Amino acid sequence: MIGHRIDRRETARTAQRRLRGRSPTIRRFERASVARSAPKTTPPAATPFWREKGLDAMTPEEWESLCDGCGRCCLLKLEDDDTGEIHHTDVACTLFDAHACRCGDYSRRQARVPDCVRLTPEAVRSLSWLPPTCAYRLVEEGRDLPWWHPLVSGTRRTVHEAGISVRGRVSGTEEEFTTDELLDRIVAWPAEDPDHD
Numbered sequence: 001m002i003g004h005r006i007d008r009r010e011t012a013r014t015a016q017r018r019l020r021g022r023s024p025t026i027r028r029f030e031r032a033s034v035a036r037s038a039p040k041t042t043p044p045a046a047t048p049f050w051r052e053k054g055l056d057a058m059t060p061e062e063w064e065s066l067c068d069g070c071g072r073c074c075l076l077k078l079e080d081d082d083t084g085e086i087h088h089t090d091v092a093c094t095l096f097d098a099h100a101c102r103c104g105d106y107s108r109r110q111a112r113v114p115d116c117v118r119l120t121p122e123a124v125r126s127l128s129w130l131p132p133t134c135a136y137r138l139v140e141e142g143r144d145l146p147w148w149h150p151l152v153s154g155t156r157r158t159v160h161e162a163g164i165s166v167r168g169r170v171s172g173t174e175e176e177f178t179t180d181e182l183l184d185r186i187v188a189w190p191a192e193d194p195d196h197d
């Protein structure tokens, strides 16, 4: 277990060395939002909707409630132009409110951050970088939600208490770093699941 963590940190350092001196593409991605209308059905209370339905069948309300508010998808990623490999950083999008752990202007995010990607069921299936803890990814993989998810625990506090959210771990927002400085901010933890690493 410990060896695995050391390996992941080593991977981050190796990526920093390899990318330094080049110009990796900087990419930013958004958090969850509803992208299409879905049938409005109410599942039986005894069966939580995320166990009963696939992503495509969820109502807009169910879709939105699935987001745990971890903020990991609002961290900048660097894409290696040569290999296509994605590296996570601990630098947040310019609109991210690190204290509240959410987008600072969610309703106008796409006007203010045009390359913010809209998360849809199709996107969940195609994006390789979604955190292993992301509820959309878990449901798509046929897995249950963990104990700390707000839909299970009944409170958003557990996302922070379990070490899933980015609260307290963001080094700053993107305008505070040059591309070279971003290389020093490559970290492994946004791609880790504390319950399984």
Ligand code: SF4
Pocket: 028, 029, 030, 031, 073, 074, 075, 093, 094, 095, 096, 097, 102, 103, 104, 105, 106, 109, 110, 113, 116, 117
């Ligand atoms: S615009 Fe908002 S939702 Fe999109 S990445 Fe930035 S902080 Fe996250």
Ligand code: SF4
Pocket: 030, 031, 032, 066, 067, 068, 069, 070, 071, 072, 073, 074, 119, 131, 133, 134, 135, 136
């Ligand atoms: S990574 Fe976290 S904040 Fe982003 S969509 Fe998934 S659950 Fe929501």
